[in-house]
Amino acid sequence: MKIEVLSPHGFCGGVARAIKMAQEALAAHGREGNGAATVYCLHEIVHSEQVVQELTAKGMCFVESVEEVPKGAVLLISAHGAPPAVSDAAVARGLRVIDATCPFVTENHQTIRANFAKGMRTIVVGDPDHAEVRGYLGEPGACLPEDVKPNEPVGRVVQTTLDAAAQEGVCTATRDRQQAVRDFVASSCGASVGVLVVGGAKSANTARLAEIAENGGAKAWRVSSAEEVSRLDFGALDVLGVTSGASTPESLFQAVLRSL
Numbered sequence: 001m002k003i004e005v006l007s008p009h010g011f012c013g014g015v016a017r018a019i020k021m022a023q024e025a026l027a028a029h030g031r032e033g034n035g036a037a038t039v040y041c042l043h044e045i046v047h048s049e050q051v052v053q054e055l056t057a058k059g060m061c062f063v064e065s066v067e068e069v070p071k072g073a074v075l076l077i078s079a080h081g082a083p084p085a086v087s088d089a090a091v092a093r094g095l096r097v098i099d100a101t102c103p104f105v106t107e108n109h110q111t112i113r114a115n116f117a118k119g120m121r122t123i124v125v126g127d128p129d130h131a132e133v134r135g136y137l138g139e140p141g142a143c144l145p146e147d148v149k150p151n152e153p154v155g156r157v158v159q160t161t162l163d164a165a166a167q168e169g170v171c172t173a174t175r176d177r178q179q180a181v182r183d184f185v186a187s188s189c190g191a192s193v194g195v196l197v198v199g200g201a202k203s204a205n206t207a208r209l210a211e212i213a214e215n216g217g218a219k220a221w222r223v224s225s226a227e228e229v230s231r232l233d234f235g236a237l238d239v240l241g242v243t244s245g246a247s248t249p250e251s252l253f254q255a256v257l258r259s260l
Protein backbone atom coordinates (compact mmCIF):
# COMPACT_ATOMS: atom_id res chain seq x y z
CA MET A 1 0.00 0.00 0.00
CA LYS A 2 1.34 3.37 -1.03
CA ILE A 3 1.04 6.18 1.48
CA GLU A 4 0.51 9.73 0.28
CA VAL A 5 0.68 12.77 2.55
CA LEU A 6 -2.02 15.27 1.57
CA SER A 7 -1.23 18.94 1.59
CA PRO A 8 -2.23 21.25 3.12
CA HIS A 9 -3.01 19.47 6.37
CA GLY A 10 -2.75 20.31 10.06
CA PHE A 11 -2.68 23.61 11.89
CA CYS A 12 -4.48 26.51 10.29
CA GLY A 13 -3.53 30.12 11.01
CA GLY A 14 -6.32 30.56 13.57
CA VAL A 15 -5.26 27.53 15.61
CA ALA A 16 -1.55 28.40 15.49
CA ARG A 17 -2.40 31.94 16.63
CA ALA A 18 -4.59 30.72 19.53
CA ILE A 19 -1.93 28.29 20.79
CA LYS A 20 0.75 30.99 20.58
CA MET A 21 -1.49 33.33 22.59
CA ALA A 22 -2.05 30.58 25.17
CA GLN A 23 1.69 29.98 25.51
CA GLU A 24 2.39 33.70 25.81
CA ALA A 25 -0.33 34.05 28.46
CA LEU A 26 1.22 31.19 30.45
CA ALA A 27 4.69 32.73 30.15
CA ALA A 28 3.40 36.10 31.33
CA HIS A 29 0.80 35.10 33.94
CA GLY A 30 1.30 31.37 34.62
CA ARG A 31 1.91 29.67 37.94
CA GLU A 32 3.50 32.27 40.18
CA GLY A 33 5.41 30.31 42.79
CA ASN A 34 2.43 29.04 44.80
CA GLY A 35 1.44 26.38 42.27
CA ALA A 36 -1.99 27.88 41.65
CA ALA A 37 -2.99 28.19 38.02
CA THR A 38 -3.53 31.82 37.11
CA VAL A 39 -4.39 31.33 33.45
CA TYR A 40 -7.80 29.85 32.67
CA CYS A 41 -9.19 28.93 29.29
CA LEU A 42 -12.90 28.81 28.56
CA HIS A 43 -13.53 25.45 26.86
CA GLU A 44 -10.80 23.64 24.93
CA ILE A 45 -8.54 26.21 23.27
CA VAL A 46 -8.81 24.12 20.07
CA HIS A 47 -10.32 20.64 19.68
CA SER A 48 -7.12 18.63 20.13
CA GLU A 49 -6.54 16.35 23.12
CA GLN A 50 -2.75 16.70 22.71
CA VAL A 51 -2.80 20.50 22.70
CA VAL A 52 -5.06 20.60 25.76
CA GLN A 53 -2.85 18.06 27.60
CA GLU A 54 0.32 20.01 26.81
CA LEU A 55 -1.14 23.30 28.00
CA THR A 56 -2.61 21.65 31.11
CA ALA A 57 0.87 20.28 31.93
CA LYS A 58 2.20 23.84 31.70
CA GLY A 59 -0.40 25.05 34.19
CA MET A 60 -3.39 26.13 32.14
CA CYS A 61 -6.76 25.42 33.71
CA PHE A 62 -9.65 24.58 31.37
CA VAL A 63 -13.10 25.59 32.59
CA GLU A 64 -16.63 25.47 31.21
CA SER A 65 -17.96 28.70 32.72
CA VAL A 66 -16.71 32.15 33.75
CA GLU A 67 -17.99 31.49 37.29
CA GLU A 68 -15.30 28.82 37.77
CA VAL A 69 -12.53 31.39 37.32
CA PRO A 70 -11.23 33.10 40.47
CA LYS A 71 -11.57 36.87 40.53
CA GLY A 72 -8.53 38.68 39.12
CA ALA A 73 -7.29 35.70 37.08
CA VAL A 74 -6.54 35.71 33.36
CA LEU A 75 -9.21 34.21 31.11
CA LEU A 76 -8.39 33.10 27.59
CA ILE A 77 -11.25 32.88 25.07
CA SER A 78 -10.71 29.87 22.76
CA ALA A 79 -10.24 30.00 18.96
CA HIS A 80 -13.95 29.16 18.59
CA GLY A 81 -14.97 32.43 20.21
CA ALA A 82 -17.73 33.03 22.77
CA PRO A 83 -21.05 34.88 23.10
CA PRO A 84 -20.67 38.57 24.07
CA ALA A 85 -22.28 37.76 27.44
CA VAL A 86 -19.13 35.83 28.35
CA SER A 87 -16.85 38.84 27.92
CA ASP A 88 -19.35 40.98 29.86
CA ALA A 89 -19.45 38.43 32.71
CA ALA A 90 -15.65 38.18 32.74
CA VAL A 91 -15.21 41.95 32.95
CA ALA A 92 -17.87 42.15 35.68
CA ARG A 93 -15.89 39.51 37.60
CA GLY A 94 -12.68 41.53 37.30
CA LEU A 95 -10.97 39.00 35.03
CA ARG A 96 -8.25 39.94 32.55
CA VAL A 97 -9.52 38.66 29.20
CA ILE A 98 -7.23 37.54 26.39
CA ASP A 99 -9.28 36.90 23.26
CA ALA A 100 -7.82 34.11 21.07
CA THR A 101 -10.92 33.94 18.85
CA CYS A 102 -9.91 33.20 15.25
CA PRO A 103 -10.19 36.36 13.10
CA PHE A 104 -12.53 34.49 10.68
CA VAL A 105 -14.89 33.82 13.58
CA THR A 106 -14.62 37.41 14.81
CA GLU A 107 -15.60 38.58 11.32
CA ASN A 108 -18.81 36.54 11.52
CA HIS A 109 -19.63 38.06 14.93
CA GLN A 110 -19.13 41.53 13.41
CA THR A 111 -21.40 40.66 10.49
CA ILE A 112 -24.21 39.62 12.85
CA ARG A 113 -23.84 42.84 14.84
CA ALA A 114 -23.75 45.00 11.70
CA ASN A 115 -26.91 43.32 10.41
CA PHE A 116 -28.62 43.89 13.76
CA ALA A 117 -27.64 47.58 13.65
CA LYS A 118 -29.42 47.75 10.28
CA GLY A 119 -32.50 46.12 11.81
CA MET A 120 -31.91 42.69 10.24
CA ARG A 121 -31.58 39.29 11.88
CA THR A 122 -28.87 36.80 10.86
CA ILE A 123 -29.32 33.07 10.29
CA VAL A 124 -26.53 30.95 11.78
CA VAL A 125 -25.91 27.78 9.77
CA GLY A 126 -24.06 25.06 11.67
CA ASP A 127 -24.15 22.71 14.63
CA PRO A 128 -25.98 24.52 17.48
CA ASP A 129 -24.02 22.43 20.00
CA HIS A 130 -20.63 23.57 18.70
CA ALA A 131 -18.86 26.31 20.69
CA GLU A 132 -18.41 28.50 17.59
CA VAL A 133 -22.13 28.40 16.75
CA ARG A 134 -23.16 28.94 20.38
CA GLY A 135 -21.00 32.07 20.30
CA TYR A 136 -22.80 33.43 17.23
CA LEU A 137 -26.23 32.62 18.66
CA GLY A 138 -25.43 34.81 21.66
CA GLU A 139 -25.20 37.88 19.43
CA PRO A 140 -28.26 40.16 19.14
CA GLY A 141 -30.45 39.22 16.19
CA ALA A 142 -28.78 35.84 15.58
CA CYS A 143 -31.16 32.95 14.97
CA LEU A 144 -31.37 29.41 13.65
CA PRO A 145 -32.72 28.90 10.11
CA GLU A 146 -35.96 27.36 11.44
CA ASP A 147 -36.71 30.55 13.42
CA VAL A 148 -36.97 32.78 10.33
CA LYS A 149 -40.41 34.12 9.44
CA PRO A 150 -41.67 33.76 5.84
CA ASN A 151 -40.27 36.54 3.60
CA GLU A 152 -38.19 37.98 6.42
CA PRO A 153 -35.02 39.56 4.98
CA VAL A 154 -32.12 38.00 6.85
CA GLY A 155 -28.33 37.88 6.81
CA ARG A 156 -26.42 34.61 7.01
CA VAL A 157 -23.22 33.32 8.61
CA VAL A 158 -21.87 29.80 8.40
CA GLN A 159 -19.88 27.71 10.88
CA THR A 160 -16.34 27.97 9.51
CA THR A 161 -15.79 24.21 9.35
CA LEU A 162 -18.78 23.01 7.32
CA ASP A 163 -18.37 21.37 3.91
CA ALA A 164 -17.12 24.15 1.60
CA ALA A 165 -18.73 22.48 -1.43
CA ALA A 166 -22.16 22.85 0.16
CA GLN A 167 -21.83 26.19 1.96
CA GLU A 168 -20.32 29.55 1.13
CA GLY A 169 -18.65 31.33 4.01
CA VAL A 170 -16.46 28.44 5.14
CA CYS A 171 -12.97 29.68 6.04
CA THR A 172 -10.13 29.34 3.53
CA ALA A 173 -8.10 26.97 5.74
CA THR A 174 -11.03 24.55 5.93
CA ARG A 175 -11.70 24.93 2.21
CA ASP A 176 -8.06 24.17 1.25
CA ARG A 177 -7.81 21.08 3.46
CA GLN A 178 -11.11 19.76 2.11
CA GLN A 179 -10.06 20.43 -1.50
CA ALA A 180 -6.85 18.42 -0.99
CA VAL A 181 -8.98 15.42 0.05
CA ARG A 182 -11.38 15.88 -2.87
CA ASP A 183 -8.50 16.14 -5.37
CA PHE A 184 -6.80 13.06 -3.94
CA VAL A 185 -9.95 10.93 -4.08
CA ALA A 186 -10.86 12.22 -7.58
CA SER A 187 -7.39 11.42 -8.95
CA SER A 188 -7.53 7.77 -7.90
CA CYS A 189 -8.25 6.57 -11.51
CA GLY A 190 -9.92 3.32 -10.45
CA ALA A 191 -7.36 2.46 -7.76
CA SER A 192 -8.67 1.45 -4.37
CA VAL A 193 -8.05 4.53 -2.21
CA GLY A 194 -8.63 5.38 1.40
CA VAL A 195 -8.09 8.42 3.56
CA LEU A 196 -6.82 8.44 7.12
CA VAL A 197 -7.65 11.62 9.01
CA VAL A 198 -5.66 12.46 12.12
CA GLY A 199 -7.41 14.72 14.59
CA GLY A 200 -9.29 15.23 17.83
CA ALA A 201 -12.48 13.28 18.42
CA LYS A 202 -14.43 16.53 18.96
CA SER A 203 -12.93 18.36 15.99
CA ALA A 204 -15.66 19.36 13.51
CA ASN A 205 -13.25 20.03 10.64
CA THR A 206 -11.60 16.61 11.15
CA ALA A 207 -14.99 14.89 10.95
CA ARG A 208 -15.76 16.82 7.78
CA LEU A 209 -12.55 15.64 6.04
CA ALA A 210 -13.50 12.00 6.64
CA GLU A 211 -17.08 12.64 5.43
CA ILE A 212 -15.79 14.28 2.23
CA ALA A 213 -13.51 11.30 1.51
CA GLU A 214 -16.43 8.89 2.00
CA ASN A 215 -18.79 10.99 -0.11
CA GLY A 216 -16.18 10.86 -2.88
CA GLY A 217 -16.26 7.05 -2.79
CA ALA A 218 -13.14 6.39 -0.68
CA LYS A 219 -12.92 4.52 2.58
CA ALA A 220 -12.08 6.79 5.50
CA TRP A 221 -10.74 6.34 9.01
CA ARG A 222 -10.16 8.78 11.86
CA VAL A 223 -7.54 8.45 14.57
CA SER A 224 -6.64 10.77 17.42
CA SER A 225 -3.46 8.93 18.47
CA ALA A 226 -0.65 6.92 16.86
CA GLU A 227 -1.60 3.88 18.98
CA GLU A 228 -4.96 3.58 17.24
CA VAL A 229 -3.31 2.87 13.87
CA SER A 230 -2.46 -0.73 14.76
CA ARG A 231 -6.17 -1.49 15.27
CA LEU A 232 -7.16 -0.39 11.74
CA ASP A 233 -7.66 -2.81 8.87
CA PHE A 234 -6.87 -1.14 5.55
CA GLY A 235 -7.69 -4.29 3.59
CA ALA A 236 -6.42 -4.41 0.01
CA LEU A 237 -5.99 -0.69 -0.41
CA ASP A 238 -3.74 0.60 -3.24
CA VAL A 239 -3.17 4.10 -1.85
CA LEU A 240 -3.81 5.64 1.54
CA GLY A 241 -3.97 9.44 1.68
CA VAL A 242 -3.13 10.83 5.11
CA THR A 243 -4.30 14.21 6.28
CA SER A 244 -5.06 15.96 9.54
CA GLY A 245 -7.55 18.44 10.94
CA ALA A 246 -6.80 22.13 11.42
CA SER A 247 -6.18 21.63 15.16
CA THR A 248 -3.89 18.59 14.88
CA PRO A 249 -0.23 19.11 15.93
CA GLU A 250 2.33 18.09 13.28
CA SER A 251 4.12 15.98 15.93
CA LEU A 252 1.01 13.77 16.21
CA PHE A 253 0.69 13.58 12.43
CA GLN A 254 4.32 12.44 12.13
CA ALA A 255 3.83 9.86 14.92
CA VAL A 256 0.87 8.43 12.97
CA LEU A 257 2.97 8.27 9.79
CA ARG A 258 5.67 6.37 11.70
CA SER A 259 3.04 3.94 12.99
CA LEU A 260 1.77 3.38 9.45
Ligand code: SF4
Pocket residue numbers: 012013014015079102103104105160161171172173174205246
Ligand atom coordinates in the same frame (compact mmCIF):
# COMPACT_ATOMS: atom_id res chain seq x y z
S1 SF4 B 1 -10.48 26.36 10.86
FE1 SF4 B 1 -10.70 28.41 9.96
S2 SF4 B 1 -12.06 29.50 11.39
FE2 SF4 B 1 -11.33 27.67 12.47
S3 SF4 B 1 -9.53 28.41 13.60
FE3 SF4 B 1 -8.80 27.63 11.62
S4 SF4 B 1 -8.71 29.43 10.26
FE4 SF4 B 1 -10.00 29.95 12.02
